[in-house]
Amino acid sequence: MANVPAGLRYSKEHEWIKVEGNVGTIGITDFAQHQLGDVVFVELPPVGRVLKAHEQFGVVESVKTVSDLYTPVAGKVVAVNEALEGAPETVNTSAYEDGWIVKIELSNPGDLDALLDAAAYEAHIKED
Amino acid sequence: MEENLKRTPLFEMHLKHGARMVPFGGWEMPVQYTGVIEEHKAVREQAGLFDVSHMGEFEVKGPQALDLIQLVSVNNASKLAVGQIQYSLMCYENGTVVDDILVYRLGENHYWLVVNAGNIDKDWDWITYCKERAGLTNLELTNISHEIGQVAIQGPLAAKILQPLVPNVVLDELKFYWAKTGVSVAGIRVPVLSRTGYTGEDGFEIYCKQEDAVAIWEALLEAGEDDGLVPAGLGARDTLRFEAKLPLYGHEINDLVTPLEAGLGFAVKLKKGTDFIGRAALEAQKANGLEKKLVGFEMIDRGIPRQGYEIAKDGTVVGSVTTGTMSPTLGKNIGLGYVPVALSELGTEFDVIIRGKAVKAKVVETPFYQPRYYR
Structure with a gap:
């Protein structure tokens, strides 16, 4: 079974977000990394880019597939995980920790209300 | 999963090994078990076991068997000794590719054509059309795809693992692109065993009766356990064949390109002595340059x-x-x-x-x- 930590918020597109202050750290879920298989490439956005909620901000590629990344919340990119450029497989091995992808300064914290909690996300992936 | 996908006799085995199943060429096939990269490396370093039962086989027998093959195949099948295999392609009149095939010469007037899974119906229609158009009646052409399962063991340790299961065959004497008929694998009689594959490694393809596929699969996995043999899916099969530049229909070849453009000129024998479909177009392309x-x-x-x-x-x-x-x-x-x-x-x-x-x-x-x- 996929690991779905409590305390994070989730999108139906399989991104997670962990909010501290007004900054959200975003990555893809354990379920998503498992579905993708071996991640071999991550395309990161430039720091400073301003994103609308649900806007595509990057790409994660496995050996076989290319998947778009969407931000669950609106805001400005304040940091990207550059370590993924050299070690994209970290997304597989540590989806919720070292495999984080971007940090976004939230422009509308209300966006979080539209996201799923762990229980709701778990129910969502069971339907998939 | 899409409706109407066909399943190979090894479907249950794939589920047992935790495969992720995907649609491929009308079939529900395992794309990976533990991971594409891990399976890929196992094949390069030890050995991997592939279910390729979805591939198609056409049997051609009789006095005019060779005539039909020479007509539809761009390579020269008259050069084949009994037991020998040849890579070839079938082309349309304009020189573009119908499919790439393996031609097995199994007996004096007895051949198998092995074709791509997604092209079985198209190829069958094409060959029967060519046969009728040429008035070739003194031969038997049969689509045996639904009777035949196929298991491929590929990798540097393939021969070591397989040898104990085929005590009546000396694998050292079976070279690349040669086949044996009437062999038993793990005590099960199989129609064809060949030293072939689609990975760029040494290896074997075992053509068995569909109902024997599970027993052969399990015997091989057990025999190879200590040598690191693992089931490998279509994902690894694709990356392995790609690194070795083995073409895949629908990617490198299709009905818009010719074998010459695809770098497969080595298989095109313009001077084989008999006319074949696509010859004039390919000759002109060769003369005019690509x-x-x-x-x-x-x-x-x-x-x-x-x-x-x-x-x-x-x-x-x-x-x-x-x-x-x-x-x-x-x-x-x-x-x-x-x-x-x-x-x-x-x-x-x-x-x-x-x-x-x-x-x-x-x-x-x-x-x-x-x-x-x-x-």
């Missing part, structure tokens, strides 16, 4: 090329990618694609358009991985 050509390339800047991405030079689209990925063996982002002949020289730089951005690449030598066949 306009486009399949090349291998390596990304210089960051990005992974994928099938269908455009190739551009100085801002103008000049070609497209047929296969691309991160190569598990080389750890590089590499691809195959069609470009104008003027851009096919080693070292030539061009751009691959990845999500709207021009990403630099250069032509490199192929195959990316030098196959290790047992000759």
Whole structure:
């Protein structure tokens, strides 16, 4: 079974977000990394880019597939995980920790209300 | 999963091994078990076991069997000794590809044609049409695809693992692209055992009765356990064949390109002595020179090329990618694609358009991985 930590918020597109202050750290879920298989490439956005909620901000590629990344919340990119450029497989091995992808300064914290909690996300992936 | 997908006799085995099943060429097939890269490396370093029961087999028997094969196949099947196998293609009159095939000569007037799973119906229609048009009646042509299962064991340890299961065959004497009939594998009589494969490694393909596929699969896995034999899916099969530059129908070859453009001229025998379908067109293309050509390339800047991405030079689209990925063996982002002949020289730089951005690449030598066949 996929690991779905409590305390994070989730999108139906399989991104997670962990909010501290007004900054959200975003990555893809354990379920998503498992579905993708071996991640071999991550395309990161430039720091400073301003994103609308649900806007595509990057790409994660496995050996076989290319998947778009969407931000669950609106805001400005304040940091990207550059370590993924050299070690994209970290997304597989540590989806919720070292495999984080971007940090976004939230422009509308209300966006979080539209996201799923762990229980709701778990129910969502069971339907998939 | 889509409706109406066919299942191989090994379907339950795939589920048992935790495979992720995907649609492929009308079949529900395992794309991976533990992971594409891990399975890929197992085949390069030890051995992997593939279910390739979806492949098609046509049996051709009788006095005019060779005549039919010579008509539809661009290679020269009259050169085959009994037990020998040949890579070939079937072409349309305009020289473009119907399918690539293996021609097995199993007896004096007895052949098998092994065709791609997704093309079985199309190929069958094509061959029966050609047979009737040419008035070839003194032969028996049978589609035996639904009776035959196929298991491939591939990798440097394949022979070591298989040998104890085939005590009546000396595998050292069975060279690459040769086959044996009437062999028993793990005590089960199989129609054909051949030293062939689609990975760039040494290996064998075991054609069995569908109902025997599970027993053979399990016997091989058990025999190979200590040597690191693992089930391998279509994902690894694709990256393995790609590194060895083995073409895949629907990628490098299709009905819009010719074998000459695809770099498969070695299989086209224009002077084989009998006419074949597509010969005139291929002869003319050879005489006039090619306009486009399949090349291998390596990304210089960051990005992974994928099938269908455009190739551009100085801002103008000049070609497209047929296969691309991160190569598990080389750890590089590499691809195959069609470009104008003027851009096919080693070292030539061009751009691959990845999500709207021009990403630099250069032509490199192929195959990316030098196959290790047992000759």
